[in-house]
Amino acid sequence: MSISLFYFVAFLTIFFSLLVIFSKNPVHSVLYLIVTFFTFTLHYIMLNAQFLAIVNFIVYMGAIMVLFLFVLMLLNLNEGSIGSKSNLLKMVGVIAGMCLIITLVGSVKALNDSDPLILQTQDLGLVKNLGKVLFSKFLLPFELSSILLLSAMVGAVLLAKKDIKQG
Amino acid sequence: MELAFIIEKFALILVIFVISLTVAAYSTLAERKIAGFLQDRVGPNRAGPGGMFQPLADGLKMFFKEEIIPTESSKALFILGPSLALFTSFLGSAVIPWGQDIEIAGRQVSLQITDINVGVLYIFGVVSLGVYGIMIGGWASNNKFSLMGAVRAASQSISYEIPLGLSIIALLMLTNTLSMKEIAEQQHGINWNIFYQPLGFLIFLICSFAETNRTPFDLPECETELVGGYHTEYSGFKMGAYMFAEYLNMFLASAVMSTLYFGAYNYPGMDWVNEMTGAVIGPLIGMAVLMLKIFAFIFLFMWVRWTIPRFRYDQLMNLGWKILIPLAIANIVITGIVITIIDKL
Structure with a gap:
């Protein structure tokens, strides 16, 4: 039950983050990004980290993304107004993307060596425990x-x- | 999860849903009646005795009006906007403790839908989500006036969330818990938080006016400058959804203020009343008291609307950033100092 739920939410996360990249309209991109952040909140809830879930909800969805949307609406960018990118920019993009892929592949290779992540105590993410750990x-x-x-x-x-x- | 638990929660959700809808519907009538009273006229009195069926007539009118979707708008988002506004305004009531536990056939039944241990933050999150309905709707309309309204709504909501959060922090230093249920239980009798946090309550009140887009902070729909603000292009039921969301938000804000500062379902002499009436009627009386407090706040919202004119935009920003935030921080500092001194004594 729990593991299939995780795979479903993880699929949603990846699906919506792909939509962020592939949608042409910047405002649509930001809206998909908001949904992506919401799936992060779901992940936190499944880890029983209520405080982190709600803080992620407030800070990312409620504040930062509102500002993103605010700026986009203020500038009112359209597909045409961005303009085509120069060849130099494209090259830089390709190199940066390659670096990211190498890092990701490296981390996936290291995944088998390290221990799988298991919650030590179920109540670790509750406000009281989190506060105590943070302040000591x-x-x-x-x-x-x-x-x-x-x-x-x-x-x-x-x-x-x-x-x-x-x- | 046993069946009785599911039935009990489902019934509670249904009851609270119906109560929210009824209160929101009759708030529209109450608003016009109070406006009439304050302006020395009668108000709507044609539909039914004393205008009692006016909300029904208004609702039917909204349903049967032609719905226009502008041709150059993005249709999916145009529909998503009011839906989201209505949806988020329902979410908050899930963590409000509507009364003490009642006892039905030997079972303790909680009058709160769910007691998550970050209830206050949950309310805060739902409130901050509410602005998306307005922003998406305003942007999707493809109208300059709507867009201006949406942009104003965003900046206003961001600005007033900060003092709102800061005033809650001062309250949390006092209560030591984030659970709405425990906060309500701490205010037993007349031990209400308003007596310990008067300044915090004032800041919270002003910010809730701003977050619900009520006058004097209704700049997103300022009709003298922006035609109709973010809902200029809306008609029919979608327009109704926005209006309804506003009244639901008002109901929720009133419920939150009553719970956090005005003792929720607590009232002086409640122990005596509970003893006299038993474990079913007693908590229900408490719930009625909470409703009375909520209605008082809704009346305050309307009273202010028909008394104080709208702020100018720069005045709104000055009030939020230069007055409310420093005041809220000062409130936290003072609360901290007083708590430390009392602890040492």
Whole structure:
């Protein structure tokens, strides 16, 4: 039951992420990306990680993708307005894609060696346990990532300020 | 999973679905009646006694009107928009605790559809999802006015989600739980959260006005600038779906505010009443009290709509980013300091 459900959701994830790439209209792409993120939420729920599931739901679907859609609607890009890409860009794209394939193949080869992922405790993903682990065992990475986010925020505010001065 | 459990949950879902629909339908009548009252006129009074059948007549009218889909629009998304708006507005009521457990034939029956341990965050997620209906519909209409409405809805909802989340954080520091059921149980009697979090409640209230797109924050459908905003091109039942979603969101926002800040189904002297009436009638009285609180909030929503004029767009952004967010952060800091001092005493 559980394993077939996983394969079904995994199939949906891959299907919708392919649609993200293949749809011509940027707004349709973003909408498919939202559905893809929703399937991620389903994956988290199947791992019994309720907190991560709902945070993924709020942050990715509720905030980041709304901003993506907002920007796309503001610019109102169409198929024609993007224009054709130069040969140099295409070459760079091919090289980057090759690198990604090599990495993916490498990781798939390493998959057999490592242990299969098994949940140590079923309640690991609940808010209480996650909070306890974050504030004791992983305190330093947690605080460091918060500093990283803060610096990104300061950077964004600075960029926005610069625009106002010029205009 | 036993059969009784499934039947019990199914019945509860059905009851809450019907209640939501009825309240939303009669909110449309109440809105016009209250508008009439505030403007010193009668309001709709032709259909049935005192206009009681007006929602029915309006609903039938919506169904039988011609539905127009603009030729240059993307049809699938044009239909998806109002469907999504209606769908997301129903989702939130699943985690609201409508009353204490009732006892039917020796079984404890919970009056909450599901008690997930991240209930508050679930509500938050559903609210943030609500804007997609408006955005998709506005974009698919292929109309500049609709698009402007959709863009406004997006920026407004993003801006006001931040103070909304921050005011919830201050509340969570107090309650120490994310489960709606436990939050409701903590506010037993008259021990309501509003007395500990008045500033947080005010911020939450303002943000829920913005998230439900109600006046004074109804800029996505500002008719003086944008014809009809995001639903300019909509007609018939799709238009009705958007309207209905707005009233359902109002109902949900009122239910959430009552649960988080105004003690949910709790009222002073409830223990005595429960003892007198038993394990079935008592919780139902609690549910009725919760409904009364919800109706009071819905009245507040309408009262504000017919009293305060609409904000200008820059005023809306200034209020959200320069006043509400600093206030909400200050609220968190003050709450933290007070909790620490009380702990040390």
